[in-house]
Amino acid sequence: QWIYLDGQFVTKDNAKISVYDHGFLYGDGIFEGIRIYNGNIFKCKEHLDRLYDSAKSIMLNIPLTYQEMEDALVETLRRNELRDGYIRLVVSRGAGNLGLDPNRCPKASVIIIAEQLAIYSEEAYKTGLKTVSVSTKRNIPDALNPKIKSLNYLNNILVKIQSNLSGAGEAIMLNSQGYVTEGSGDNIFIVKNGVITTPPCYLGALEGITRQAIIDICHEKGYKLKEEPFTLHDVYVADEVFLTGTAAEVIAVREVDGRIIGEGHAGPITLKLLEEFRSIVDKDGLK
Numbered sequence: 001q002w003i004y005l006d007g008q009f010v011t012k013d014n015a016k017i018s019v020y021d022h023g024f025l026y027g028d029g030i031f032e033g034i035r036i037y038n039g040n041i042f043k044c045k046e047h048l049d050r051l052y053d054s055a056k057s058i059m060l061n062i063p064l065t066y067q068e069m070e071d072a073l074v075e076t077l078r079r080n081e082l083r084d085g086y087i088r089l090v091v092s093r094g095a096g097n098l099g100l101d102p103n104r105c106p107k108a109s110v111i112i113i114a115e116q117l118a119i120y121s122e123e124a125y126k127t128g129l130k131t132v133s134v135s136t137k138r139n140i141p142d143a144l145n146p147k148i149k150s151l152n153y154l155n156n157i158l159v160k161i162q163s164n165l166s167g168a169g170e171a172i173m174l175n176s177q178g179y180v181t182e183g184s185g186d187n188i189f190i191v192k193n194g195v196i197t198t199p200p201c202y203l204g205a206l207e208g209i210t211r212q213a214i215i216d217i218c219h220e221k222g223y224k225l226k227e228e229p230f231t232l233h234d235v236y237v238a239d240e241v242f243l244t245g246t247a248a249e250v251i252a253v254r255e256v257d258g259r260i261i262g263e264g265h266a267g268p269i270t271l272k273l274l275e276e277f278r279s280i281v282d283k284d285g286l287k
């Protein structure tokens, strides 16, 4: 496996960064997770737009132009002979001193890891996930703007620990007002009486690229879709609940805090949207 590290391709064992890197010391950096389907970098532009926007927002100077970044992604796939898999693109503030000041970090580091991905079994897409709700502070202005896909994921990790302790595979996060925001690394949708609802991202969710792809599919295919705040009660009584994300695609939730959702397995709209989503993944992106 070849890893792109600051302009060089190195093996996994040789892919090392400084202990003074502020990405390591402070979580000071940004990242993207991107899927490759049949040689197509799915929604490449959307991911790079989000990356460069996150960088601008935190005043991180990415040392590659947009075109150079695209070329680096393509070359990483070529070197690894990967046509299906997952890319993790990380830009950290780079090596500095032990202080917080990013001015002491002269050059950001760019790392691209590409590998195979098997997150959920095909069975899991039918049975759905068991989840628990966890309240968090992941909403503006309490915390960092969730539009920034920063390396600072401690909040999400605490949520994951909480769901592990409850014996659930995934968590549903609430903001401090009690509105549902997202999963630990996925966006959330509910379906009730044929209407699909997802929370507006200003409540405290990442503007997920899979989320947007599902919204686009709903518009194209004539599903009723709303972006509206909702609470846990609405989740408990929904006919269907599903999560969306680059790695997970579209996956049903069968249980939330001990309440069985709908029939207790993936519902028809969730499965239809998964099918529609999978029909575009090798088209909409960079070949």
Ligand code: PLP
Binding pocket: 033, 156, 182, 183, 184, 185, 186, 187, 205, 206, 207, 208, 209, 210, 211, 244, 245, 246, 247
């Ligand atoms: N929410 C969080 C916190 C995430 O980390 C992710 C993953 O990137 C998502 C949602 C889903 O976003 P996307 O569909 O762009 O992968």
